[in-house]
Amino acid sequence: MSNCAHVQRQLSAYVDGELDPATHVQVEEHTCTCDECLEHLLFERSFRDQVRSAISDVSAPAELSQRVRVSLVEAAGAEPSGIRAKLPPPRVLIVLAAAASVGLAFWPGGLLDQGRTTAATLAPMLRDVVRLHSNALPSDIPEAEGDRVQRYFRGKVEFPVRPARFERPDVRLVGARLSNVRERQAAALFYDVHGRRVTVVVFEFPSTPAAAFDEPFEQRDSHVFYQDIQGYTVPVRNHAGLSYAFAGDLDRRALLQLAASARVSD
Amino acid sequence: MAWFGRGGAKRRQSDFEKEVLPHLDALYSAALRLTRSPEDAEDLVQDAVLKAFRFYDRFEAGTNFRAWLQRILINTFINRYRRAARERKAFEGPMAQPVGDGVMSRAALRRLREPVSEAERRLLAAEIEAALERLPEEYRLIVLLADVEELTYREIAEVLGCPIGTVMSRLHRARGAMKTQLVAQARSLGILSDEVEPDDESEQAAEPVSLDRYRRQREAAR
Numbered sequence: 001m002s003n004c005a006h007v008q009r010q011l012s013a014y015v016d017g018e019l020d021p022a023t024h025v026q027v028e029e030h031t032c033t034c035d036e037c038l039e040h041l042l043f044e045r046s047f048r049d050q051v052r053s054a055i056s057d058v059s060a061p062a063e064l065s066q067r068v069r070v071s072l073v074e075a076a077g078a079e080p081s082g083i084r085a086k087l088p089p090p091r092v093l094i095v096l097a098a099a100a101s102v103g104l105a106f107w108p109g110g111l112l113d114q115g116r117t118t119a120a121t122l123a124p125m126l127r128d129v130v131r132l133h134s135n136a137l138p139s140d141i142p143e144a145e146g147d148r149v150q151r152y153f154r155g156k157v158e159f160p161v162r163p164a165r166f167e168r169p170d171v172r173l174v175g176a177r178l179s180n181v182r183e184r185q186a187a188a189l190f191y192d193v194h195g196r197r198v199t200v201v202v203f204e205f206p207s208t209p210a211a212a213f214d215e216p217f218e219q220r221d222s223h224v225f226y227q228d229i230q231g232y233t234v235p236v237r238n239h240a241g242l243s244y245a246f247a248g249d250l251d252r253r254a255l256l257q258l259a260a261s262a263r264v265s266d
Numbered sequence: 267m268a269w270f271g272r273g274g275a276k277r278r279q280s281d282f283e284k285e286v287l288p289h290l291d292a293l294y295s296a297a298l299r300l301t302r303s304p305e306d307a308e309d310l311v312q313d314a315v316l317k318a319f320r321f322y323d324r325f326e327a328g329t330n331f332r333a334w335l336q337r338i339l340i341n342t343f344i345n346r347y348r349r350a351a352r353e354r355k356a357f358e359g360p361m362a363q364p365v366g367d368g369v370m371s372r373a374a375l376r377r378l379r380e381p382v383s384e385a386e387r388r389l390l391a392a393e394i395e396a397a398l399e400r401l402p403e404e405y406r407l408i409v410l411l412a413d414v415e416e417l418t419y420r421e422i423a424e425v426l427g428c429p430i431g432t433v434m435s436r437l438h439r440a441r442g443a444m445k446t447q448l449v450a451q452a453r454s455l456g457i458l459s460d461e462v463e464p465d466d467e468s469e470q471a472a473e474p475v476s477l478d479r480y481r482r483q484r485e486a487a488r
Binding site: 012013018039042043045047048050051053055059061065069072073075 | 278279282283286287290291292293294295298299304308311312315316319320370372375376378379380390391392394395398409410412413414418419434437438441444445
């Protein structure tokens with residue numbers, strides 16, 4: 001039947017349910033009486049099923065739901081519970097990497113467990129960080145190079161102190177000092193950033209609500225958690241269960257970018 | 267972002283979160299098929315969920331929430347992640363072959379739609395995936411949208427921003443190319459014999475699948 005060629009061309013759309021009602025009925029009736037076209041129809045249906053089942057569903061990685069929840073909380077601007085009214089809400093600012101050449105290594109970790117209450121606990125600690133910076137206390141060690149600093153703190157604090165590094169020629173580690181943040185031991189690292197002072201305080205606080213991502217990034221946005229404390233913007237990064245809080249005499253954007261660009265070697 | 271008052275925003279966010287979380291696996295699957303990179307897939311899901319959250323008040327309660335999320339995911343993908351979409355490479359590779367109407371004999375049709383064993387079914391599934399991967403990006407995407415995400419032609423046309431006729435012809439060509447490849451592979455695997463009389467009933471006897479032959483062929487293809 002010359003009809004068959006025509007019907008067979010319609011079968012794809014027929015199986016997709018996309019034919020207009022009149023044509024749909026025509027094809028249906030034809031395939032009831034024509035073996036050859038029926039054969040084609042059955043194949044078309046089976047092919048559709050096979051394509052569908054060949055592409056199987058995968059499960060989302062475990063941390064995706066965490067990640068999604070964090071971003072929803074931030075988007076809603078939801079307030080952490082138990083926070084005193086005068087404390088500004090914690091925020092996450094998306095900081096653009098300066099250029100691909102500022103090689104950023106992503107800091108793994110930063111799991112948000114009880115993000116809302118940790119922000120409240122964190123604030124007093126960050127006040128101490130600010131105090132450490134604004135008091136401009138002298139360095140404990142005369143010459144500061146990464147290794148020396150690390151060795152200095154060994155035995156004095158109960159965590160390894162790996163200084164933050166920056167791929168910028170105008171950033172130098174100039175000193176370090178043993179200190180504390182609330183009752184916790186802390187290592188204060190002093191940097192000279194283009195002539196200005198920046199203090200990075202390292203202390204044990206594993207669950208800072210910093211949304212950190214595992215993949216290395218080239219030109220992507222970086223999420224940096226910060227709080228505004230007494231006129232200072234204090235970004236906080238996470239690495240291996242430790243928090244690195246930045247306080248400095250830079251404008252807010254510059255400090256956030258600096259914090260975003262920080263790396264810690266393992 | 268509009269502020270609905272702190273309590274309101276929190277309630278909205280936690281309601282939305284409860285609704286969205288069960289769909290994450292499906293969204294991630296779709297995102298992975300579209301982007302073909304686990305990192306991009308996660309980013310895409312996050313972006314899409316955020317966008318859905320922002321437009322939550324536009325969702326009509328009682329309609330299909332997953333389908334709504336899926337549309338947003340696909341749109342986000344189209345807008346952000348597709349590179350150089352309008353390639354003119356439509357007629358290279360598998361798309362260059364004409365899709366003849368008589369390409370498959372009745373015996374071949376019958377043989378391929380009913381795999382005789384689980385092993386054969388899996389072989390065919392693998393060939394289908396391979397055939398899909400070989401398609402140029404535009405065609406691959408259309409097959410995914412039509413067959414896996416199950417969008418209508420109109421929805422595909424809207425999402426891709428092209429005429430519905432283009433969707434239909436691309437879909438036709440893409441499926442044709444996949445079928446052609448499937449038949450060719452089935453022949454070389456011995457599932458289909460090379461010379462098949464159109465109505466010869468004796469050819470219906472199932473040929474045992476030769477795994478050795480399959481393995482050798484795979485090795486040769488590398």
